[in-house]
Amino acid sequence: MINYKYIGLTSLLNRINNYTSFIIFGLFEYLSFNSLSNVFENLKTLTMLNLGQQPLMILISIISHNLTTLTKLKISNCLSLISLPNELNNLTSLNMLDISWYKSLTSLPNELGNPTSLTIINIFKSISFTSLPNELDNLISFTMLKIFYYTNFILLSNKLSNLISFIKLNISWCKSLTSLPNELSNLPSLTTLKIFGCLNSIPFLNKSDNLTSLTILKISLCLRLILLPNELHKLISFTTLNIFECSSLTSLPNELGNLTTLTKLNISKLKLLPNELCSLISLIIFNIPECSSLTSLPNELKNITSLTILNISEYSSLTSLPNKLSKLTSLTTLDIFKYSNLTLLPSNLISLIIFNISKCLSLITLPNEFGNLTLLTIFDISRCLSLTLLPNELNNLISLTSLNTFKYSKLTSLPN
Numbered sequence: 510m511i512n513y514k515y516i517g518l519t520s521l522l523n524r525i526n527n528y529t530s531f532i533i534f535g536l537f538e539y540l541s542f543n544s545l546s547n548v549f550e551n552l553k554t555l556t557m558l559n560l561g562q563q564p565l566m567i568l569i570s571i572i573s574h575n576l577t578t579l580t581k582l583k584i585s586n587c588l589s590l591i592s593l594p595n596e597l598n599n600l601t602s603l604n605m606l607d608i609s610w611y612k613s614l615t616s617l618p619n620e621l622g623n624p625t626s627l628t629i630i631n632i633f634k635s636i637s638f639t640s641l642p643n644e645l646d647n648l649i650s651f652t653m654l655k656i657f658y659y660t661n662f663i664l665l666s667n668k669l670s671n672l673i674s675f676i677k678l679n680i681s682w683c684k685s686l687t688s689l690p691n692e693l694s695n696l697p698s699l700t701t702l703k704i705f706g707c708l709n710s711i712p713f714l715n716k717s718d719n720l721t722s723l724t725i726l727k728i729s730l731c732l733r734l735i736l737l738p739n740e741l742h743k744l745i746s747f748t749t750l751n752i753f754e755c756s757s758l759t760s761l762p763n764e765l766g767n768l769t770t771l772t773k774l775n776i777s778k779l780k781l782l783p784n785e786l787c788s789l790i791s792l793i794i795f796n797i798p799e800c801s802s803l804t805s806l807p808n809e810l811k812n813i814t815s816l817t818i819l820n821i822s823e824y825s826s827l828t829s830l831p832n833k834l835s836k837l838t839s840l841t842t843l844d845i846f847k848y849s850n851l852t853l854l855p856s857n858l859i860s861l862i863i864f865n866i867s868k869c870l871s872l873i874t875l876p877n878e879f880g881n882l883t884l885l886t887i888f889d890i891s892r893c894l895s896l897t898l899l900p901n902e903l904n905n906l907i908s909l910t911s912l913n914t915f916k917y918s919k920l921t922s923l924p925n
Contacts, residue, residue, distance in 0.1 A: 557581040580626075583607040595620045602626055604650070609633035617642050625649050628674075634658040646671035653677040670695040676722070681705035687733075694719055700746075701725040714738040727751040734758050742767035749773040761786065779803065787812045796820040798844075803827060811836035820844040822865075829853045845869070846889070857881060865889040867913070872896055880905035891915035 598620040670692035694716040759780040766785030775796040787809030811833035835857040847868040856878035880902025
């Protein structure tokens with residue numbers, strides 16, 4: 510790739526004409542392009558084109574050429590652009606289209622459904638954009654759609670359900686989008702669904718029988734989301750569920766306990782944790798931080814014997830943890846930091862390698878059984894301001910490589 514940002518137009522044209530196998534061509538706002546058509550006649554093997562802040566007439570001039578080898582097109586910061594040229598359908602080899610930072614662009618051309626090789630569309634910060642064309646269902650190779658920061662985007666085409674190769678959908682900060690079409694439940698190849706900062710509900714997941722490939726669902730900062738569909742347990746390939754900062758979502762459906770394929774569960778701000786979650790026999794990672802209203806954790810946590818990482822940090826109402834966490838014989842990482850009222854720690858967690866109990870402000874002492882943690886390598890007990898003494902049994906931690914005792918206001922000495 511050659512950077513032409515600071516060289517003159519004459520030098521630019523002379524040099525480009527010598528590059529018949531040119532791979533990446535960046536057009537910059539500092540240049541005038543009266544002779545642009547002649548330049549592109551020689552770029553028969555061009556595969557990537559990056560357009561920044563170009564007038565529409567230049568954009569049309571470029572695309573109207575038969576750039577049959579072009580696979581990636583990025584168009585950004587064309588602030589006065591209100592539409593994309595229909596000539597996009599000439600790009601028969603195009604597989605990625607990236608459109609970003611538009612104030613006036615309201616829609617994509619229907620002809621965008623013609624380049625059947627198109628697999629990825631990224632649309633970022635187009636403030637006036639409201640919907641996608643139904644013709645996208647012609648994109649037989651289409652696999653990924655990303656839509657970010659669309660203030661006025663209100664409608665996602667129900668024709669997306671016809672895309673038999675579609676695997677990833679990412680919708681973020683489209684604040685006017687309140688729901689997704691029910692037809693999305695007919696996407697048998699969909700593996701990943703990410704929704705950030707939008708939506709009131711996701712009812713299409715209630716008809717999840719056809720979503721046989723969905724493995725990852727991530728929902729964050731959807732402040733109006735109140736309920737998760739009860740039918741999630743029918744997702745036979747489901748492995749990862751992330752729900753963060755959805756402040757109106759206070760509980761989970763009991764049916765989630767039937768997700769025998771789930772390996773990662775990350776959920777914050779819950780007020781109620783159903784006991785049925787302790788039936789997740791394949792769960793490996795369980796993160797449930799910042800649940801300040803939870804007053805207890807179910808004793809049935811001991812039944813998730815596959816669990817290796819458990820994060821139950823930042824609980825202000827909990828005073829103790831389940832006694833039988835020692836039954837988690839595969840547990841290697843435990844984070845229980847920032848418990849303002851926790852006074853008692855579980856003992857005999859002999860499989861632990863990483864243990865973080867920092868900022869447990871009411872914790873006065875550590876159990877003597879901590880000396881049995883012979884696999885422990887990292888131990889963080891910083892900012893436990895009420896802790897006055899460490900047990901001598903800590904000398905038995907033969908694998909320990911890191912001990913953090915930062916900011917102990919009452920600790921005066923360490924074990925011999």
